[in-house]
Amino acid sequence: AAFTASLTGLYNRRGFSLVGEQQQRLAQRERHYAILLFLDINDFKKINDTYGHGEGDEVLVRMARVLQAAFRESDIKARIGGDEFVVLAITADSKAGDILIAKLNEKLKQENENENRPYKLSLSDGAAAFDPQYPCLLEKLLRRADQAMYCSKRRHHTQKWKRKKVEVIEDDEGMQKVLGTYLKHLGLEFFFAADGKQGLELARCEGPDLILLDLTLPELSGEDVCKAIREDPDEDFAKTPIIILTAKAGEVDKIVGKVIGADHYLTKPFDPEILLSKINELLQKQKQTRLT
Numbered sequence: 001a002a003f004t005a006s007l008t009g010l011y012n013r014r015g016f017s018l019v020g021e022q023q024q025r026l027a028q029r030e031r032h033y034a035i036l037l038f039l040d041i042n043d044f045k046k047i048n049d050t051y052g053h054g055e056g057d058e059v060l061v062r063m064a065r066v067l068q069a070a071f072r073e074s075d076i077k078a079r080i081g082g083d084e085f086v087v088l089a090i091t092a093d094s095k096a097g098d099i100l101i102a103k104l105n106e107k108l109k110q111e112n113e114n115e116n117r118p119y120k121l122s123l124s125d126g127a128a129a130f131d132p133q134y135p136c137l138l139e140k141l142l143r144r145a146d147q148a149m150y151c152s153k154r155r156h157h158t159q160k161w162k163r164k165k166v167e168v169i170e171d172d173e174g175m176q177k178v179l180g181t182y183l184k185h186l187g188l189e190f191f192f193a194a195d196g197k198q199g200l201e202l203a204r205c206e207g208p209d210l211i212l213l214d215l216t217l218p219e220l221s222g223e224d225v226c227k228a229i230r231e232d233p234d235e236d237f238a239k240t241p242i243i244i245l246t247a248k249a250g251e252v253d254k255i256v257g258k259v260i261g262a263d264h265y266l267t268k269p270f271d272p273e274i275l276l277s278k279i280n281e282l283l284q285k286q287k288q289t290r291l292t
Contacts, residue, residue: 007057008064008079016078020088020138023076027130033094034130037087037101038145040153042122044083051118062111062121070107071100086142097127098233105233124153151205152234164283165189167208169199169225170245171217175268179212179245182272186279196220200228208240210282213262215246215253222246223260230261241282245270 003015011019027034041063048056063085067077076088089100104125112120126148128141168179171194183190191206193199197219203211211229215222222244232238241263246253249267257265264278 005079008060010064010067010085011076011078013078013080016076016080016086016088017138019076020078023088023090024130024135024138024141027090028132028135030090031132032090032092033096033132034141035089035091035097035100036128036130036141036145037089037097037104038126038128038142038149039085039087039104040124040149041083041085042124042153043119047119059121062115066104066107066111066121070104086145094129094131097129101125101127102233124149126150126152164209165191165206166210166212166279167191167193167199167203167206168212169193169196169203169217169222170212170214171195172214175214175245182276183279186276188279194218196222196225200225203229203240204232204237207237209286210241210243210279213242213244215244215248215257223256226257226260226262239286241286243275243278243282245275 003011003018005012024034026032041059044056044059047059060079060083064077064079067085067087071077071087071089074090077085078087079085087100089096093099104123108121108123126145128144128148130136130141166183166188168176168183168190170176170179170192176192180190180192191202191208193202196217199211199213199217200220203225213222213225217225226242226244229240229242230238242261243264243266244257244262245266245268247268254265263282266275266278
């Protein structure tokens with residue numbers, strides 16, 4: 001049976017399952033991690049419908065070329081579905097997924113610059129790590145990476161929505177209700193997270209246009225949430241406007257807010273007019289940035 005696809009020259013799903021499981025066993029034997037990237041071409045159906053299936057095939061060939069350029073020969077690269085690709089790489093670092101995705105995005109950027117096309121290739125991506133101390137089946141690793149990719153895809157589509165959406169990361173229910181009233185007055189969509197860990201996960205999945213962030217949170221502090229967003233390899237997500245709303249009123253706290261990358265710092269109790277004005281200002285600034 002064939003294990004590679006004739007169009008792209010990459011492994012197909014059958015080939016990936018066979019060789020990927022071998023790589024997993026090797027990683028476990030050598031006590032190394034393995035990073036699985038799950039990649040989905042954004043707007044592939046639209047390209048097919050607009051420019052024809054011949055151009056769609058060319059997109060798949062170009063994507064295969066980008067993967068070959070971005071990853072080592074020893075890394076397993078496959079097309080497992082219509083516009084879905086995966087990469088399995090053995091590494092000594094359990095957090096190497098961000099580095100691999102950054103390298104991939106750089107090669108993708110070069111591909112777009114070198115090709116004179118009426119559209120730009122872009123990917124939604126997700127990563128999952130195989131830990132030799134806690135081994136799992138390849139299919140489970142695929143599901144985890146697929147879920148992470150789904151969050152990335154949600155963020156891509158969220159950026160196209162006309163109605164702005166705000167995430168409120170705040171553990172006080174009374175404050176949630178107050179902020180919800182103000183946001184509703186502005187005609188904004190909004191959703192809540194009651195702890196820092198959940199807030200960061202929801203932000204990555206939902207792709208809010210702005211975040212209202214408390215600093216004193218369970219599970220993960222507001223400072224750590226803010227730093228994680230600013231350091232995210234997704235450049236658009238990393239630039240999400242963040243307003244800190246906190247009871248910490250010291251000058252040192254405000255300096256820390258600037259250092260970790262917050263766009264504005266308000267202390268509780270706050271003036272609603274100042275908050276609403278700052279939200280409008282940051283959303284308008286973000287809109288102008290995306291248009292340029």
